[in-house]
Amino acid sequence: MKIEFKELYAVHYKPVVRFFARNGVPEERQKDLASETFLRAYRGFPDFRGDAKPSTWLFRIARHVLYNARRDNQAAKRRGEEVSLEAAQEDGKQFSYDGVYKGLAGNSSDPLQSILETEKAALLTKALADLPNQMRYCVELRLQGLKYREIAAVQKISVETVKAHLFQARKRLKELLGEYFEQIEFGGES
Amino acid sequence: MSDSKSPKLPFPEAVRALSEEERRDLPFVPTEDALVAYQAGELSDEAADQVRRYLAIDPEAARFVADLDQFLHDVEDKSLHLSDHETAQGLRALQREPGGGSSPGGSWFFKAAAAVFLVTTVVSVLWGMQQRGHGDVFAGGMSITMLDDLEPQNGNTRGPKRGQKVGVPQGDRDFALVFPLEPRLDQVVVVRGDGVVVDDALDVRYSVDLSCQTVRLLTANYPAGQYILRLLGSANRRNGEKPQILKEYPFEVVYVSETR
Numbered sequence: 001m002k003i004e005f006k007e008l009y010a011v012h013y014k015p016v017v018r019f020f021a022r023n024g025v026p027e028e029r030q031k032d033l034a035s036e037t038f039l040r041a042y043r044g045f046p047d048f049r050g051d052a053k054p055s056t057w058l059f060r061i062a063r064h065v066l067y068n069a070r071r072d073n074q075a076a077k078r079r080g081e082e083v084s085l086e087a088a089q090e091d092g093k094q095f096s097y098d099g100v101y102k103g104l105a106g107n108s109s110d111p112l113q114s115i116l117e118t119e120k121a122a123l124l125t126k127a128l129a130d131l132p133n134q135m136r137y138c139v140e141l142r143l144q145g146l147k148y149r150e151i152a153a154v155q156k157i158s159v160e161t162v163k164a165h166l167f168q169a170r171k172r173l174k175e176l177l178g179e180y181f182e183q184i185e186f187g188g189e190s
Numbered sequence: 191m192s193d194s195k196s197p198k199l200p201f202p203e204a205v206r207a208l209s210e211e212e213r214r215d216l217p218f219v220p221t222e223d224a225l226v227a228y229q230a231g232e233l234s235d236e237a238a239d240q241v242r243r244y245l246a247i248d249p250e251a252a253r254f255v256a257d258l259d260q261f262l263h264d265v266e267d268k269s270l271h272l273s274d275h276e277t278a279q280g281l282r283a284l285q286r287e288p289g290g291g292s293s294p295g296g297s298w299f300f301k302a303a304a305a306v307f308l309v310t311t312v313v314s315v316l317w318g319m320q321q322r323g324h325g326d327v328f329a330g331g332m333s334i335t336m337l338d339d340l341e342p343q344n345g346n347t348r349g350p351k352r353g354q355k356v357g358v359p360q361g362d363r364d365f366a367l368v369f370p371l372e373p374r375l376d377q378v379v380v381v382r383g384d385g386v387v388v389d390d391a392l393d394v395r396y397s398v399d400l401s402c403q404t405v406r407l408l409t410a411n412y413p414a415g416q417y418i419l420r421l422l423g424s425a426n427r428r429n430g431e432k433p434q435i436l437k438e439y440p441f442e443v444v445y446v447s448e449t450r
Contacts (some may be wrong), residue, residue: 009284010277015264019257040283056226059261063254117199126206137246140209143202144249150256154245156231173201181201 004043008054008154009038016062033069037062120180127176131169138165139173142186220244225251229258271440382418416440 016037020030021032040061048057128136134155141151148166165184172182220228227233228241242417245252264270273281418440422433 003201006277006281009281010272010274011265013272013277013280014270015261015267018270019261022257022260035284038280042284052226055262055265056230056258059258060222060226062261063257120199121204121208124201125208128205128208134245137242140205140246141252143205144209144252146252146256150252150260153259154252154255155242177201180198181204182198184201 004098008041008045008058012055012058013038016058019059019062020066025066025069025152029069033062033065036067040065046149123177127173131172133171134161135165139169139186142166213244213247216244216247220251222254225254226258229255229262231288382420 015032016034017030018019020033025033037058039183041058044061048054051094052060128139131139134157137155138151145156148159148162151162155162170186177184218240224233224237224241228238228245231238233241245255418438419440420435421437422435
């Protein structure tokens with residue numbers, strides 16, 4: 001299917017702006033990033049052979065623009081804050097999932113405490129494994145910060161099914177793990 | 191028996207930590223193309239199940255699919271389409287942008303000019319590089335080196351050879367390496383060498399139109415010495431498999447005292 005750039009622009013401009021808005025780009029930057037997206041698309045359009053759908057092709061460009069903008073932002077912050085090597089390493093520890101996991105399972109200096117933490121990790125693993133796959137995926141996606149509608153899109157199920165899964169999972173997990181874990185909640189923004 | 195009186199752990203963080211651990215052990219990592227195909231419902235049931243499992247434990251991949259789904263939904267919404275007037279106005283503004291040029295689909299000259307513009311932008315605007323007149327040494331702002339052992343698609347990027355010395359002015363905080371590779375979700379960039387290297391300091395950038403990845407490194411982490419930047423493929427950790435080295439870029443950092 002042959003598509004004109006003008007048509008591509010008309011159909012996709014607002015969705016691109018909304019994409020940036022959904023991803024936390026401040027309003028005053030959304031149009032700039034949309035312009036950058038279409039500028040890249042404009043340059044690449046002659047080589048676009050239609051192997052992918054135009055919408056998907058444009059989405060991927062927008063996503064790369066978002067990535068680069070975020071990284072520029074982080075780099076600017078780094079430059080402004082004069083981050084030392086030690087501080088960078090410290091930050092790495094603070095945000096490392098690996099570090100959280102070690103903290104969760106056996107990284108304590110107290111041997112008894114370490115055993116108990118390891119046991120908690122095992123309990124959690126088993127409790128999650130015992131959930132039906134779809135229910136478990138809904139829990140994991142919810143804890144990644146996805147909204148009900150987004151979970152439904154990712155798992156290709158209805159929003160109502162997502163809600164039902166999360167309700168059931170919360171009930172089961174609280175029964176099994178309530179003594180050992182806190183914040184077993186999946187509520188908040190839908 | 192567990193002691194229920196020990197401090198309770200936050201459930202969300204614990205689950206995320208386990209997911210991360212599981213993600214690292216999975217032999218299967220979908221590419222962006224696979225995620226697009228999954229969203230479009232074009233995968234076999236078995237492949238779709240694999241992707242579904244992966245999405246539950248990789249926030250970035252899940253966000254990709256969720257965003258793509260919402261984007262395509264918005265594209266279908268006719269109330270979000272621009273009017274002819276808005277479109278004409280937007281396209282005029284686009285053509286006034288640097289590199290906007292003439293109509294798309296124009297001559298190779300336009301493409302070459304756009305590529306030169308982008309390379310110039312990368313070099314002079316983003317990192318403010320100014321090259322001095324003697325060989326490898328750069329000074330002023332941040333330095334940049336381009337590794338040209340692989341020919342970039344546009345044919346316009348060129349730079350120092352493999353293993354070349356990278357001159358970094360004292361006091362500069364970072365420099366950049368540019369190398370032409372298509373990034374994939376399962377590939378990892380690391381730097382190993384004489385100094386203490388913090389992989390978190392790697393700033394991997396993605397570029398669609400130049401098919402280049404830029405990796406920016408904080409020079410504060412790189413004392414003078416020999417280094418190798420490696421692009422690693424995926425590995426099955428559960429089987430004790432080491433990641434495959436896909437590309438290696440040796441380089442040497444040399445600090446110079448003169449700054450502009």
